[in-house]
Amino acid sequence: MTAGAAARDGRGYATRAFDVxxxxxxxAGLRAAIESSARGxxxxxxxxxxxxxxxxxxxxxxxxxxxxxxxxxxNPKVHFRDTMRGGKFLNHWRMAWxxxxxxxxxxxxxxxxxxxxxxxxxxxxxxRNFGGHAYPRLAxxxxxxxxxxxxxxxxxxxxxxxDVFMEHTVVKLxxxxxxxxxxxxxxxxxxxxxxxxxxxxxxxxxxxxxxYAINSNSWEYTGDGQALAYEAGAELQxxxxxxxxPTGMIWPKSxxxxxxxxxxxxxxxxxRNATGERFMFRYISELFRKETADTEEEAKRWLEGDRDARRxxxxxxxxxxxxxxxxxxxxxxxxxxxxxxxxxxxxxxxxVKRKLPxxxxxxxxxxxxxxxxxxMEIGPTMHYHMGGIRVDAETAMTRVPGLFAxxxxxxxxxxxxxxxxxxxxxxxxxxxxxxxxxxxxAKRNAGAAPDPAEVASALGxxxxxxxxxxxxxxxALQEELQGLMQDLVGMIRTREELETAIAxxxxxxxxxxxxxxxxxxxxxxxxxxxxxLSHLLVCAEAIARSALTREESRGAHTRxxxxxxxxxxxxxxxxxxxxxxKGMEIELAPLPEWAPxxxxxxxxxxxxxxxxxxxx
Amino acid sequence: MSGRxxxxxxxxxxxxxxxxxxxxxxxxxxxEKDIPRTVRFRIFRGxxxxxxxxxxxxxxxxxxxVLDAVHQIQARSEPDLxxxxxxxxxxxxxCSAEVNGVPKLMCMTRIDTLDPTRPVSVAPIKAFPHVxxxxxxxxxxxxxxxxxxxxxPAPMTKAEAARGEFRMAQQDVDRLQEFRKCIECFxxxxxxxxxxxxxxxxxxxxxxxxxxxAGLDMHPKDDLDRVPMTKHAAGVELCNITKxxxxxxxxxxxxxxxxxxxxxxxVVDRYYDPILVGxxxxxxxxxRWFSGRDDEKRGPGEEAxxxxxxxxxxxxxxxxxxxxxxxxxxxx
Numbered sequence: 001m002t003a004g005a006a007a008r009d010g011r012g013y014a015t016r017a018f019d020v021x022x023x024x025x026x027x028a029g030l031r032a033a034i035e036s037s038a039r040g041x042x043x044x045x046x047x048x049x050x051x052x053x054x055x056x057x058x059x060x061x062x063x064x065x066x067x068x069x070x071x072x073x074x075n076p077k078v079h080f081r082d083t084m085r086g087g088k089f090l091n092h093w094r095m096a097w098x099x100x101x102x103x104x105x106x107x108x109x110x111x112x113x114x115x116x117x118x119x120x121x122x123x124x125x126x127x128r129n130f131g132g133h134a135y136p137r138l139a140x141x142x143x144x145x146x147x148x149x150x151x152x153x154x155x156x157x158x159x160x161x162x163d164v165f166m167e168h169t170v171v172k173l174x175x176x177x178x179x180x181x182x183x184x185x186x187x188x189x190x191x192x193x194x195x196x197x198x199x200x201x202x203x204x205x206x207x208x209x210x211x212y213a214i215n216s217n218s219w220e221y222t223g224d225g226q227a228l229a230y231e232a233g234a235e236l237q238x239x240x241x242x243x244x245x246p247t248g249m250i251w252p253k254s255x256x257x258x259x260x261x262x263x264x265x266x267x268x269x270x271x272r273n274a275t276g277e278r279f280m281f282r283y284i285s286e287l288f289r290k291e292t293a294d295t296e297e298e299a300k301r302w303l304e305g306d307r308d309a310r311r312x313x314x315x316x317x318x319x320x321x322x323x324x325x326x327x328x329x330x331x332x333x334x335x336x337x338x339x340x341x342x343x344x345x346x347x348x349x350x351x352v353k354r355k356l357p358x359x360x361x362x363x364x365x366x367x368x369x370x371x372x373x374x375x376m377e378i379g380p381t382m383h384y385h386m387g388g389i390r391v392d393a394e395t396a397m398t399r400v401p402g403l404f405a406x407x408x409x410x411x412x413x414x415x416x417x418x419x420x421x422x423x424x425x426x427x428x429x430x431x432x433x434x435x436x437x438x439x440x441x442a443k444r445n446a447g448a449a450p451d452p453a454e455v456a457s458a459l460g461x462x463x464x465x466x467x468x469x470x471x472x473x474x475x476a477l478q479e480e481l482q483g484l485m486q487d488l489v490g491m492i493r494t495r496e497e498l499e500t501a502i503a504x505x506x507x508x509x510x511x512x513x514x515x516x517x518x519x520x521x522x523x524x525x526x527x528x529x530x531x532x533l534s535h536l537l538v539c540a541e542a543i544a545r546s547a548l549t550r551e552e553s554r555g556a557h558t559r560x561x562x563x564x565x566x567x568x569x570x571x572x573x574x575x576x577x578x579x580x581x582k583g584m585e586i587e588l589a590p591l592p593e594w595a596p597x598x599x600x601x602x603x604x605x606x607x608x609x610x611x612x613x614x615x616x
Numbered sequence: 617m618s619g620r621x622x623x624x625x626x627x628x629x630x631x632x633x634x635x636x637x638x639x640x641x642x643x644x645x646x647x648e649k650d651i652p653r654t655v656r657f658r659i660f661r662g663x664x665x666x667x668x669x670x671x672x673x674x675x676x677x678x679x680x681x682v683l684d685a686v687h688q689i690q691a692r693s694e695p696d697l698x699x700x701x702x703x704x705x706x707x708x709x710x711c712s713a714e715v716n717g718v719p720k721l722m723c724m725t726r727i728d729t730l731d732p733t734r735p736v737s738v739a740p741i742k743a744f745p746h747v748x749x750x751x752x753x754x755x756x757x758x759x760x761x762x763x764x765x766x767x768x769p770a771p772m773t774k775a776e777a778a779r780g781e782f783r784m785a786q787q788d789v790d791r792l793q794e795f796r797k798c799i800e801c802f803x804x805x806x807x808x809x810x811x812x813x814x815x816x817x818x819x820x821x822x823x824x825x826x827x828x829x830a831g832l833d834m835h836p837k838d839d840l841d842r843v844p845m846t847k848h849a850a851g852v853e854l855c856n857i858t859k860x861x862x863x864x865x866x867x868x869x870x871x872x873x874x875x876x877x878x879x880x881x882x883v884v885d886r887y888y889d890p891i892l893v894g895x896x897x898x899x900x901x902x903x904r905w906f907s908g909r910d911d912e913k914r915g916p917g918e919e920a921x922x923x924x925x926x927x928x929x930x931x932x933x934x935x936x937x938x939x940x941x942x943x944x945x946x947x948x
């Protein structure tokens with residue numbers, strides 16, 4: 001077919017060549033593109049939405065980095081130890097090590113690029129307490145830290161010589177001669193296709209929140225990167241670990257799932273059940289008993305700054321708090337709407353408004369609740385995916401040469417449970433590394449153009465929903481998927497439910513192959529939903545199959561039929577999914593061996609690690 | 617439910633009058649439980665400015681927001697309905713529209729705050745070119761942002777360099793943190809008369825970018841003179857302080873009082889205050905005299921600005937330019 005004929009029948013596409021193509025413009029994507037461009041690579045940034053709207057804006061609490069501005073006992077080794085313990089030791093230790101040591105410089109660099117973090121009494125970057133972090137560690141801006149980070153990167157990025165393709169959605173990655181060759185995207189406004197040719201592609205597409213009915217994620221979170229990488233031959237890892245944030249809004253239904261920042265608890269928010277009991281004292285696990293207050297009096301002293309007091313149990317890791325809330329509700333001690341109460345109203349109203357302004361407005365405007373005077377009603381909400389694309393710890397490259405992944409769509413750093421605040425620093429640290437190594441890879445390897453036949457076939461598949469005369473409604477199918485994931489692959493799982501879920505996902509996959517999107521290609525929501533659906537289904541299947549495989553309870557993965565955390569086999573493996581000839585294949589991959597120095601720190605008591613010098 | 621009930625012919629922009637005041641068209645919040653079972657919506661459908669209002673009946677639930685209704689219509693009967701949205705939590709600023717003629721975020725507008733006696737009209741923001749249905753092309757704003765030179769820090773003190781971060785007091789950053797709450801919903805740009813009615817996009821940056829400039833100007837460590845750009849390229853003098861931008865800001869930023877007026881005052885001090893202007897001519901002449909330079913046309917700030925702009929366009933930055941000596945704050 002000639003180019004002219006292709007254009008006439010709607011099968012044409014523009015072709016653009018770059019050294020590095022970054023997919024996704026959240027924190028990780030922007031940071032990768034800035035780095036890649038700074039290293040001389042011609043860089044394209046392709047993003048589903050307008051610049052600066054990515055899900056990173058919704059991060060509230062802060063970015064964890066051992067700056068030691070507020071508490072000098074902190075250092076990167078303590079941060080490393082906290083991250084490993086929070087992840088229930090399933091983290092890739094080397095990623096956790098790199099993350100803890102590079103995060104401080106990544107945060108300070110943002111300040112030099114114009115970010116304005118809240119200040120400490122001495123005028124340095126202030127840091128706040130968060131669950132699982134031994135010392136105040138989160139650089140923050142009130143409760144809108146993600147917005148500050150994305151705006152800083154955006155304003156830096158637009159002066160960095162990056163070509164930005166806003167509202168372009170990638171539908172396919174191409175591999176040629178065993179290496180990445182490029183990707184195909186459509187432009188939202190016109191429905192026209194663009195083929196990006198590049199020897200290096202960085203995926204920074206975020207998570208999979210839209211798999212679940214109750215979630216705190218924006219619409220973009222449809223697992224695009226994970227599914228694209230899987231289809232291109234990369235592996236997915238730790239997919240069973242889905243983080244349910246303990247505190248999401250539960251009422252009105254319209255706002256169900258919207259995040260209530262952990263910063264509320266960091267600032268002294270107390271969890272109570274319907275009887276008024278502060279129940280978290282009953283849920284302190286053995287792993288954290290030594291470091292957690294066991295009386296209200298001690299918890300109060302800690303909040304007042306007493307360094308000898310231990311942390312309140314509300315600041316245990318997210319998996320533990322979410323499970324405790326679920327248990328309280330199950331035991332009949334929940335609020336009338338099926339949650340528990342989070343109370344910050346005992347603090348000075350002006351302080352609450354200053355430190356938690358968007359929480360104040362969110363409840364005031366959407367629920368008619370004044371959080372300075374009454375408690376919030378909250379419950380768990382699907383928030384983050386620890387699992388994702390399996391990458392090399394140093395370079396962020398997948399097993400497909402030239403294909404990189406960073407941020408939430410990559411796996412490894414967080415293990416079985418992510419600590420709050422570690423995501424924003426994750427995307428800065430590994431976004432930068434992915435950009436750096438992608439640029440270096442592109443310099444070493446000339447690109448091969450994608451096979452035109454493959455491009456034509458991908459384009460044909462993408463426009464197929466528009467051309468069908470009959471077919472199911474993609475929105476209805478997505479809702480069905482969200483419902484089944486919420487009910488059967490939620491916080492607490494069993495073999496029977498997971499097997500049912502997999503069978504139903506298989507059936508949905510068949511039906512999704514025949515969805516119909518009426519209308520033309522111009523900004524057509526139904527068409528976009530139809531294309532997102534296939535990505536969601538790959539991720540949903542990987543989550544369910546991995547959850548069925550891991551026969552233990554660890555971190556965010558709780559099996560009712562295997563309630564204990566295994567010390568043997570399951571403590572030493574990651575569950576890995578890859579595309580095989582007959583569908584999804586599961587493999588158990590041994591964890592990388594801990595370096596002796598890392599092992600020593602993980603196993604040492606907190607006080608000993610805190611006394612170590614902060615040497616990178 | 618949520619089927620199309622009728623179509624009403626209309627041209628773009630629709631006939632609903634613009635009412636920027638925050639509470640116009642609103643009813644007091646209804647008590648729990650007592651809510652209508654269905655609500656009528658009139659949604660602008662069409663492409664590139666031409667189109668019509670279609671009327672839909674939407675199943676109502678307590679606490680529902682306008683974006684929920686639009687989604688319900690899209691999922692149940694109009695799958696190709698174009699709407700831009702992301703977070704549905706008031707944090708990304710994507711779902712800007714005109715609800716009953718008032719610029720608002722659809723995700724933060726509860727249906728029970730709207731007049732129950734008439735259908736809810738939803739139209740795209742109108743200061744920018746229409747794309748399709750509820751989507752407008754806001755690309756112009758991104759082009760303006762590129763023209764603003766990035767944060768240009770002063771050299772660090774010794775103590776700062778040792779740590780790699782700036783030392784700034786919280787009270788000195790409070791006022792710029794207010795501007796940095798901006799979620800770029802562009803509702804202020806939509807409602808601004810200079811952009812919306814006079815269409816002076818070629819000579820006026822709009823409220824969003826005045827607070828961007830103000831945030832840089834008031835940054836204790838930014839070392840670039842932002843006043844010339846505020847006067848010339850950004851055209852701050854065209855603003856006649858109607859405060860419509862402040863009224864529609866979903867982040868409650870006091871755009872006019874805290875951002876635009878102080879920047880106007882700086883422009884006045886620099887270019888129109890006879891004593892300050894006289895002093896500057898004397899001091900610049902003396903400086904030239906003693907330094908042997910002969911550059912009569914431009915002040916140091918403007919030269920630096922051009923250098924920065926050149927580098928920004930060339931894809932590099934980090935240029936350093938000194939700010940002129942601090943000026944006393946103008947009396948109100």
